[in-house]
Amino acid sequence: MPGFSDVLGHEQTIAHMKSAIEANKVSHAYLLAGEKGSGKKMLAGIFARTLQCEAHGSEPCGKCHSCIQAESGNQPDIIYVTHEKPGSISVDDIRGQVNGDIQIKPYSSPYKIYIIDEAEKLTQQAQNALLKTIEEPPAYAIIMLLTANEGMLLPTIKSRCVTLTMKPVPLPLIRQYLMEELQIPDYRADICAAFSQGNVGKAKRLALSDSFGEMLEHALHMVKYISEMEPSDLVEDLKKINTYKMDIQDYLDLLTVWYRDVLMFKATCDANNLVFSNELNSIRDKAKDSSYEGLECIIKALEKAKVRLNANVNFDMAMELLLLTMKEN
Template structure:
């Protein structure tokens, strides 16, 4: 569990929360909004750990050595509760049993009692209404932290009673430095990771710690550079190859999107310095020359549509085949 000082980027959010801790002006409820991998959980954990710390450093960060910090780091702190759920959604019973029925019990060893709800956007409407009653009149010692990919999925009445903090993309140079120091990546490899992750530190870390990622990138580049000359049988073979990596398909699709955005960027600017796949200048330049703007934009739209279909659990093979055929057309 990280301290505030260990968090890469998000300076405005850290400053807001650390000032609130130092001045004793904490809100009773926060929404931390950002895409998967953006660091929502890390921010929430650092906030909870620092609030509960028994000997804060300058009142703005956890010491990391006191009993409370050790308990927080091991997820055994009696006054930091994580709301869990077994199904695809967070039910009204999950909220009632783990939060509403527990919040009236005073903190065990701390001034505050903190509830963290990961995937708060998965709460059913009934669950949100149950939570709303608590957020409207919480005990003075309670702090509720909702983590969400889409704060618009929460009821307006909940949003209006929370302080909303939105995660920002992390600067590329900060990600590069972090990956070089933390994972001993070569500068060139760190640059590729920073380009790929588009400011998402979680994606960058996954890249750095994955032995399969380079192979995945090479598979994508092989397909994209040869797509126009491939026959239907070869395309089907590629689809089957992708089918063995269903859990990583969004990474495949993101790599494809970056490629075609490079093609579009180069077609518009002719500036090789703006390319994310800078070492593929020749192939990108060739595709930018022979494809028109509408064709490139249609391909990007096809990939985006595939991501939406897969998220909606549309048949995997059919979705990927339609996408690749649209790309080939």
């Protein structure tokens, strides 16, 4: 069972939680904000287990009855709110699992803790129903909202919560974790750490993904040889890119970091800060053949492609425009 000491980074959030536990000044409502994979659910779980732990320390002991129950997912006073509809958490979900249950005292613990993951999916009706409970909760109740988009929550809810924002984890820490804990080779660990942008969950997912390795190989082929490709080659590559449709943001990030490496090397001739350090010869050649304006044009086109795809523009059209810009520049 992981404790606070097993968490990578997030020192400020952990310090706040530990301080609240030790001073016995735990809030009735918390908002943990951070992107998917940033560790919100892990930290919320550790905080809940520590609060319910019979050893009353600043870490869950892992041995008491409550910790053993929590480890198996059967701690009756730690409630993870679920929802049937994947895209929304309805007012019935909140009324049934929170409002209709919260007046019942804890079964065996000092607190009754409700953890609502993906809180950005709460409908406005659900948020209004939850607001009444947050405003006047029983003394033993703690509600934890976990969200990747706090802008979707009502200001009245946010104002009544202690907000803890998940900060990016330093890349050297992530790299070390991938190499030592997951036995990832150093070059791949460098790339996955860089692409994670401080998100440990994302770094782990990429490092353990077979499809990411294939996608990386294709992206490198594209950036190295696109200037020599014929229109028929581009059509074939577009078909291949279609197979990465579900992970297209990762694919575009790979291209972006490559071109930033080229731009950085062109400006400094310093290979020490390159993400794709194993590709130095190709980066040097591309930097020599490309202009600053052309590289900046490609990087802007990559950002524009992301925006277009997020706005549900036709996938093939967005990618065709991007590939043509990459080829021309």
